[in-house]
Amino acid sequence: MILLKKDIIELLDGSVEGVRAALQHAVELEHATIPVYLYTLYSLRPGSNEEVASIIRSVVIEEMLHMTIACNLLNAIGGAPVLDRPGFVPKYPGPLPGGVEASLTVSLAPMSLEHVHDVFMGIEEPETPLRFKALALDKDRPVTIGMFYAKISSQLQNSFFSGNVSRQVVADWWPDQELFPITNLDQARRAIQIIVEQGEGTDLEPLDLEGDYAHYYRFAEIVHGRRLIKNPNATPETPPDQRYIYAGPAVDFDSGQVLPLETNPGLQPYPAGSGAQIAVDAFNASYTNFLRCLHQVFNGHPEMLRSAIGTMESLKEQARAITSIKVDAETFAGPTFQYKPVV
């Protein structure tokens, strides 16, 4: 579970500035998970582990939605999201932005069940995860991402919604009920609920508002090797954590089809002039361009979203160029996701 530092929550002092600062933080937090999931996705050999890939991909797409929603919220209350500075991209390994150092160290690592369990599920873990055929509940309840969003939601006021509606980003990419212009308090609260429930589910159901499993449970499907289904024997009296079981169709994971990418390749730069360094630089430049483009998208140029999506799609191909380079007998190079504004 991601636990946030107290000073992040303390940003929320009831003022509009406080909510803006918290939402900028939310944008950084939502973004920070994306390289983590993409890196693991890139380690799956093309054409293999399709189920696993599709689960991770579905979460990535929703994390992008959450980042978009957080930017829309910030714009709705007269803020201006910042995505184009070096500090926007976290260092891997490390805590997520604002995260308590001890709570969870997030790494860039190739696909393994341990990584999905320890890092992915750790990132997405709800305050009260429903342990379907699983362990006991956590006792501690410091500041979680869910609480963070709940506090943002509670501090929003009608008078805050002074933003220019033309800065709101909507796209065919996501359904209208998930991504919509935010111009008032009701819309803002609904949008926050989407972020929280897609990520964590509710206290009683693993489902989000759209009836999909929340991220935590989707990742758990990978670890359990089974899709989560409704318990066919459940009755209205069945406790919440027994209403669903990991007993659906198999989610097969073939570890033989994982490229042995380096874990946290950013820790030690590849030698200057090496093929790996050249390919990593090219990837980082494109990744940085993607962020700079998004910055413009969320600062009055929503029409540039098409270009941002095109760049994002092309990253996959640039990542493949890196992951085909061997750094030693057993290991392949990986993208480092570092801010590189000039090549």
Place this chain on the structure above:
Amino acid sequence: MSYLNPLRLNFAGKFKAAPSTVNNDPTHFNNATFKPQYQEWGKGTENGWWNPSGDAVFRLIDCAVTTAFLNGNELSGDRVLSLRVSDSGTRMPAKMVDLDSEQQMVSQIWGLQIRICDAEGNDAFSGEMDVTSFIDIWGRDIGSDANKVGDGFFSTYYQSVLTNVTWSAKVTSPFLAQLRAQTEETGLSIHFIVDGYNMDHTSPDFTYGRIVGTIGPHVAHEPERFTLGRYLAPVATQGYTVNYCTAVLDTAASKLLIDLGNALPTDGLGGPQSNLGSLTVMYQLQGAWQPLCSVDYLAKGWYTRYAGISALPLSRPLNKDELAAIQSGPLAIQFSPTAQLPGGTVLQEATNGQHVRADQFVFRANPGDVVEVDLWMTQWGQPMANGSIQVVIDNSQLQGQPGIWPDVGTPAKAISFPQTLQTGADGRATLQIKTTDPGNPRDYIDGQVYGIRAYPASQTYSAQDPNEFISLLLWDEFTPDEPITWYGSMQPIFQQYANLYPIMARFLNLASYDDICAGRNLPLLRLAFGLEESDPNVMPVTRDLSAGKRKAILRWLTEIGPDGKPLLGARKVDPVPASTPAGQITGAQSHPSSDPLPTSLLIKGGKAVAMSRRLGQLRAPAQEAK
């Protein structure tokens, strides 16, 4: 004056160009005979040549400003000297694209953004380069075995304008302020030379090469893709390998600006200038050649720091007599004799000083389009009013293999244009090329490629720069089935795409209807096929689909059936009708059993092969006008 201007900056560094090479072989366009091995590296026609998985990226790498001139004076201490030259800041890098499999000698750069910025990426200015093609490609490296270095042997240049230039108030300097003040209405002119390309796919520098360039003001009402100036052509002198060069007479400063950057040979791949003896720029005074100034082209930094540009005379302005003589008589370049070389004139301007150039010289057209070509005629570098221009069909520089590859330039009647033109008072004339449906003369390759040459009527055809001609790709008329279905008319287009661009398999299998319909592929494809042609991410990257086909694809992707997918249609019994129009193509369905090229070239592929397959040297117009 373009980039050849007393106000200019130079830059140098590396470039990356990673074209896909499966389509270097026209026969690979044939879906009926395509083999999976054509997507594999190596061995010429039986494989995918030297970079089958190329992604077409063109980008600048580690480029920095090397020097800058303000009022003709080289600067020191100006902030611009500390800046980098980079490309796209908010999107994917530019793409390098051939016009056609049978015209690979005018590769274009699409979607190049140029940024002059500090090391943290803060822009001083940025602009979009108008699409342009390289020209005057030549075998420059005389120190290496061409069979070993492949295209590294070549040098060529790009020239265009930067538009939509945005300036920063933060990153500025006296030089930048002057450049901004002088160009805010007009944009900037950019010129860069690329050589030393690495084609060794086992090297980390594979697909990288050397680049030097210049940015200066673009002047309103001047051409964008060449310099209104003097053109010096190689003279057949025993022992010298040199190339065309450009000069501009700056009458305000009384200097001759000459660009020898793409004119002199090097020793080795991206190596130093070869020593050909001492170089002197000559002019004519009352019929006699006079030395104007020598150029120390062997000096350190002449190429990488100054991009081969000199302002002459070096230490003084031109005097009145020199100025007058240069304004009305030819220029030349002479070398002194050395132990190995005889010396003599190696480059010279036309004796009557006339020159004709098309500004944009590479075109794609749909049947019925009227292609308008902006022609400029100059004499002694000045626009020439009432000049006579001759226009002829000239397919001699296109690449073919008669009997093996589809013929080029047929049917000739699909294009028509006036044979003679007169320039207006501004030295310009618009050549209108009318087009009709060529009628699928190349069977498995869409449309046809044509060459058209415009030159001064006062000069002979054979005296012209072979590179300076107009390349036109004219697509076939395309009528899809109605309603549009996969099996009806989409499958062959997507299959060819998947065959020729293996890189697409990293995204999806374009030859698979199911894959196209899977996940989020449909909206992504709609987006990519619907982008502006100038967008680096447009599909197809190769810009080789006719308007009719692109429109049909977009309709097919959009007009979905009750199952939420584009229409599948009914599979044909024989999905591959391999019909060959009578008399057009012979033997094109199979590969030649013996290739006339040396094996080393076949493995290397690229421009070396394309150049070797040009149909001929400049032939008399009568021979071409068949």
